[in-house]
Amino acid sequence: MGIGSDMYRQQILDHYKNPRNYGELDDPTFSHVGENPSCGDTIKMDVALADDGETIERVVFSGDGCAISQASASMLTSKLQGTTLAELEAMDRDDVVDMLGVDISPMRIKCAVLAEKVVQDGAKIYEGELDVETTKTEE
Numbered sequence: 168m169g170i171g172s173d174m175y176r177q178q179i180l181d182h183y184k185n186p187r188n189y190g191e192l193d194d195p196t197f198s199h200v201g202e203n204p205s206c207g208d209t210i211k212m213d214v215a216l217a218d219d220g221e222t223i224e225r226v227v228f229s230g231d232g233c234a235i236s237q238a239s240a241s242m243l244t245s246k247l248q249g250t251t252l253a254e255l256e257a258m259d260r261d262d263v264v265d266m267l268g269v270d271i272s273p274m275r276i277k278c279a280v281l282a283e284k285v286v287q288d289g290a291k292i293y294e295g296e297l298d299v300e301t302t303k304t305e306e
């Protein structure tokens with residue numbers, strides 16, 4: 168492990184200890200909850216869209232989980248402010264792994280992608296493309 172990944176680990180720890188955008192919105196455009204079935208941890212994402220119905224004006228998360236899942240949610244919510252639903256839907260797990268900047272073991276990938284999957288499914292439900300009550304991360 169080089170200095171680069173140390174820096175990323177510090178950043179993960181910082182986002183875990185001081186999560187950005189943690190909380191709930193009073194009047195979200197949509198909310199969605201998801202679970203990592205391997206541990207039972209859940210994350211809820213609340214999204215408020217701008218008047219154009221496409222731009223993410225505010226996105227926050229709440230829930231419990233390990234350092235990777237919480238840091239991933241914190242970083243993702245920071246990255247998503249001001250992006251569009253189309254940009255959100257175009258993201259994949261590689262974007263999350265790149266964002267975290269560390270090697271993620273197959274065991275922990277569900278932790279890493281939980282927030283992304285929840286907010287993406289929330290957007291799909293909002294757009295009428297998906298009908299699920301709770302998202303579960305699969306391998």
Ligand code: FES
Pocket residue numbers: 203206207208232233234235236277278281
């Ligand atoms: Fe539960 Fe990582 S161990 S989300």
